[in-house]
Amino acid sequence: MSGHAITATNVVKVFGDKAALKGVDLAIAPGEMVVLLGLSGSGKSTFLRHVDGLETPTSGTLNVLGQDLTTLSGKGMRQLRSKVGFVFQQFELVPSLTALENVLTGALATLRGPRLGLATYPRRLRVKALETLDRVGLLERAYERADTLSGGQQQRVAIARALMQEPEILLADEPVASLDPESSRVVMSLIREIARERNLTVLCSLHQVDLALSWADRIIGLRDGAVVLDTPTAGLGRAQVMEIYGKVSAEPEAPAAPAQAEAEPKHAASLAVSGAASS
Numbered sequence: 001m002s003g004h005a006i007t008a009t010n011v012v013k014v015f016g017d018k019a020a021l022k023g024v025d026l027a028i029a030p031g032e033m034v035v036l037l038g039l040s041g042s043g044k045s046t047f048l049r050h051v052d053g054l055e056t057p058t059s060g061t062l063n064v065l066g067q068d069l070t071t072l073s074g075k076g077m078r079q080l081r082s083k084v085g086f087v088f089q090q091f092e093l094v095p096s097l098t099a100l101e102n103v104l105t106g107a108l109a110t111l112r113g114p115r116l117g118l119a120t121y122p123r124r125l126r127v128k129a130l131e132t133l134d135r136v137g138l139l140e141r142a143y144e145r146a147d148t149l150s151g152g153q154q155q156r157v158a159i160a161r162a163l164m165q166e167p168e169i170l171l172a173d174e175p176v177a178s179l180d181p182e183s184s185r186v187v188m189s190l191i192r193e194i195a196r197e198r199n200l201t202v203l204c205s206l207h208q209v210d211l212a213l214s215w216a217d218r219i220i221g222l223r224d225g226a227v228v229l230d231t232p233t234a235g236l237g238r239a240q241v242m243e244i245y246g247k248v249s250a251e252p253e254a255p256a257a258p259a260q261a262e263a264e265p266k267h268a269a270s271l272a273v274s275g276a277a278s279s
């Protein structure tokens, strides 16, 4: 037992002939807000999916909230997953349901049987869902269909949904990649405030160095399936920031020229803004 919320030891994940994770080692303390920073394809989503038990490591070990994920099955895995909330880039709401109903689905794992319509949820959960919507600033939108809300509002509903399960860990996979800068700021600031209030451990993938520097306690940089950087953000000077741009956005060592086009990261521009990407 390490006392960490998440500990990965030499986690390798191979899909067919592709190694998505090449021996990831990291440890995250309870209550930390960590950004997993890297280009598209660096392995961020794959790692987050491991922490939620959606993928199993090919080798290595992953300990989440004191449990070795590689040994958990059925019930044990469900119990662990109930303590881990997940927020996605595309929100993954049910578009035809109201904001409130979407939030309530976050409590489904605690209920027996299907729920169709608001009235089928216990009153205590309806009240809790309304309070949670209020916390994300959307109480007045509770009865509107999810697909009538803006992207930023939908992501706030998705955060409220994740909070309904009272998680100890919140995973967020590129939660602001589909949002404009102002909505991104609102969503990141909300995640940070709520994490502080509830002593949540947050692991959030991002591809933007600037956002990572603004919102993380610590940045873990992934490149080509490996950790290339692990640094607290407090007190970083310009030189270290440049180093972050360089380390996370540099191509893997000695890339073969013909592979370059295919390996071209879709987020290259946002990581290359410093001009230090080749350092």
Ligand SMILES: Nc1ncnc2c1ncn2[C@@H]1O[C@H](COP(=O)(O)OP(=O)(O)OP(=O)(O)O)[C@@H](O)[C@H]1O
Pocket (backbone or CB within 6 Å): 015, 016, 018, 019, 020, 038, 039, 040, 041, 042, 043, 044, 045, 046, 047, 174
């Ligand atoms: N189920 C899968 N089957 C085969 N290859 C996969 C699978 N999942 C991920 N990969 C590959 O693993 C590598 C890492 O992908 P991953 O989605 O984790 O990266 P990422 O950093 O999250 O990027 P993005 O932001 O584009 O999702 C990629 O090369 C991807 O094609």
